[in-house]
Amino acid sequence: MPQTNALWSAQAHMPTVLSNPQTVIVKGDGAYITTADGDRLLDAAGGLWYANIGHGRDEIAQAAAEQIRTLETWHIFGRYVNEPALELANKIATLAPFDDAKVIFTSGGSDSVDLALKLARRHQQLQGQPEKLTVVSRQDGYHGLHAYGTSVAGLSFNSDGFGPGTLIPETLLVDQWDIDAAERTIREHGGEKIAAFIAEPVMGVGGLVPPPAGYFERIKELAKEFGFLVIADEVVTAFGRLGTWTASERFNLEPDMITFAKGITSGYLPLGGVIVAPSVSSQFYAGNDAPIFHQGLTYSGHATVAAVALKNLEIIERENLLGRVRELEPVLVEELEQLRHHPGVKDVRHIGLMGGVDLADGVSGLDVVAVLEGRGVHLRNLPNNILQISPPFIVTAEEIRTIVRGIRDALDTVHGR
Ligand SMILES: Cc1ncc(COP(=O)(O)O)c(C=O)c1O
Numbered sequence: 001m002p003q004t005n006a007l008w009s010a011q012a013h014m015p016t017v018l019s020n021p022q023t024v025i026v027k028g029d030g031a032y033i034t035t036a037d038g039d040r041l042l043d044a045a046g047g048l049w050y051a052n053i054g055h056g057r058d059e060i061a062q063a064a065a066e067q068i069r070t071l072e073t074w075h076i077f078g079r080y081v082n083e084p085a086l087e088l089a090n091k092i093a094t095l096a097p098f099d100d101a102k103v104i105f106t107s108g109g110s111d112s113v114d115l116a117l118k119l120a121r122r123h124q125q126l127q128g129q130p131e132k133l134t135v136v137s138r139q140d141g142y143h144g145l146h147a148y149g150t151s152v153a154g155l156s157f158n159s160d161g162f163g164p165g166t167l168i169p170e171t172l173l174v175d176q177w178d179i180d181a182a183e184r185t186i187r188e189h190g191g192e193k194i195a196a197f198i199a200e201p202v203m204g205v206g207g208l209v210p211p212p213a214g215y216f217e218r219i220k221e222l223a224k225e226f227g228f229l230v231i232a233d234e235v236v237t238a239f240g241r242l243g244t245w246t247a248s249e250r251f252n253l254e255p256d257m258i259t260f261a262k263g264i265t266s267g268y269l270p271l272g273g274v275i276v277a278p279s280v281s282s283q284f285y286a287g288n289d290a291p292i293f294h295q296g297l298t299y300s301g302h303a304t305v306a307a308v309a310l311k312n313l314e315i316i317e318r319e320n321l322l323g324r325v326r327e328l329e330p331v332l333v334e335e336l337e338q339l340r341h342h343p344g345v346k347d348v349r350h351i352g353l354m355g356g357v358d359l360a361d362g363v364s365g366l367d368v369v370a371v372l373e374g375r376g377v378h379l380r381n382l383p384n385n386i387l388q389i390s391p392p393f394i395v396t397a398e399e400i401r402t403i404v405r406g407i408r409d410a411l412d413t414v415h416g417r
Pocket residue numbers: 048108109110111113142143144145200204205233234235236261262272
């Protein structure tokens with residue numbers, strides 16, 4: 001039987017999706033995407049924050065094709081490995097903000113969060129700290145949608161509706177802005193029961209929140225006091241979004257683990273992983289009686305995906321795209337600051353090539369997005385009615401101006417409707 005409408009879209013109210021025309025994207029080139037209707041749109045969101053080197057790179061297609069012709073993949077279980085996976089892990093270790101990094105591969109961001117949090121608990125058990133089970137996360141934080149990420153979600157629409165409590169019970173949410181409030185919650189809970197603290201260095205989906213002054217410094221102090229691990233969820237920020245290889249480097253976070261995904265392949269193929277510091281990895285590497293951490297997915301270290309990631313990193317280095325992000329950051333800041341006092345705007349936030357426009361009450365971000373799309377710019381409205389700006393690193397200063405001035409014009413149209 002032929003079927004229509006079989007695709008269950010992501011994060012979507014399906015009756016609404018199916019009662020309106022869907023936007024089908026059929027092509028990508030550089031910082032632009034093209035719809036099935038032939039509209040060419042400037043990709044101001046970088047897809048879902050992944051299209052860092054831009055769309056449609058032939059070099060990447062060639063790297064994938066060559067690897068597939070040679071060996072599509074071979075798994076990395078036990079003593080087996082494949083060359084691209086080995087090379088990529090070593091490359092990532094050189095870009096990590098700490099020495100002697102170990103790299104575990106997964107298939108995406110949610111996988112990586114799940115793995116890092118399990119590893120945190122395993123670590124504490126092996127350290128003889130059986131009571132250390134709680135994972136602390138921040139209100140409005142987003143850590144993907146696996147059971148662990150859902151359990152530590154700070155956005156209630158993602159965590160609610162699965163029955164009482166969280167899927168994994170040992171969780172604790174703390175304030176994302178006020179470090180004093182966060183510290184109080186941690187102390188009231190009992191810091192000695194905490195296995196790990198996980199946070200996005202710059203909160204993404206929850207509203208483009210750069211780290212409040214002193215927040216992570218205090219978290220590091222608490223981690224030391226109570227002996228819990230710090231995990232930087234860099235699924236959005238790793239591999240250049242802030243003009244450094246990691247946000248941890250930019251903010252001197254010194255985490256025990258870093259989760260990554262998106263930017264490692266710029267979205268050309270799915271890949272995620274966890275960069276693990278010696279504070280956690282060393283016990284699994286030392287001596288004949290070293291314990292095993294039972295991780296490993298069929299596609300962990302997939303050879304073709306790893307070949308694509310290596311090519312992606314090569315392009316970022318060859319074209320100095322980190323330098324470019326650093327050059328573009330002040331342009332984005334200058335443009336966004338001019339929006340700050342628009343009556344349709346509550347707040348603007350920016351860091352690296354990430355910008356957020358927090359819209360005033362009564363202004364619909366979806367309306368702004370629709371107006372902008374009609375004018376050739378694709379933007380994303382985040383759940384808290386915040387516009388997400390995160391274009392590919394290859395965008396020009398002029399295109400950044402087009403995006404932000406386009407938002408202003410769209411707000412003039414939409415505000416007061
Ligand atoms: C900070 C963060 N963690 C985890 C994830 C989940 O990644 P994925 O959608 O690849 O599973 C995301 C996705 O946007 C994210 O932004």
